[in-house]
Amino acid sequence: MHKTLLILTLAAAMALAGCTTLDPYTGEQKVSSATKGAAIGAAAGALIGNVTTRRDRTKRAMVGAGIGALAGAAVGNYMDRQELELRQRLEGSGVSVTRVGDNLVLNMPGNITFDVNRAEVKPDFYEVLNSVALVAKKYDQTAIEVAGHTDSTGSVEYNMDLSQRRADSVARYLAGQGVSRVRLDTIGFGPHRPVADNSTTHGRSLNRRVELTLIPLTL
Structure with missing residues (x-):
């Protein structure tokens, strides 16, 4: 990457x-x-x-690794069950679960995941990622895109690097818990995909995040 x-x-x-x-x-x-x-x-x-191309590449790699694809109504039911389990396990953790079509987005705020200007996952957050890994291993027909995001403070170059390193850290941890690497892709967006106003303290805190997008492998 x-x-x-x-x-x-x-x-x-x-x-x-x-x-x-x-x-x-x-x-x-x-x-x-x-x-x-x-x-x-x-x-x-x-x-x-290039996001769509990257996701297609990950799916092709999964198929090449022998992971079967979902079809028809099975997709919605599969993601419904995965969503329910994630919501149950992540309740009260500070991680939100959002359904976007057939995809699931897990929003991990930077303040609970990393120390300031650091890319190592906080030990206090291991339990949360362990829960994500347990569900991910159960639902192995799901690709996992790990995306790092920052606020606009500091240089773009620094933020691009920091966001990538944070995404890599989360992906490495999940792989260490048994999630197949072929399912994992990482990308750092730096400050380029804000979800809130960077001119406010609260807005910047919302923009500092790692998002996991869980994407079903479909025919």
């Missing part, structure tokens, strides 16, 4: 290579801060636009 981000960032930077400034102290040409930000933003945009 980090390699993908690097490639996209470099491609964006090359497209913007003509946007340089002259350093008044060294006399050397250098890429301006605005151009660097635009390059990172272009890379993030490419990642966001």
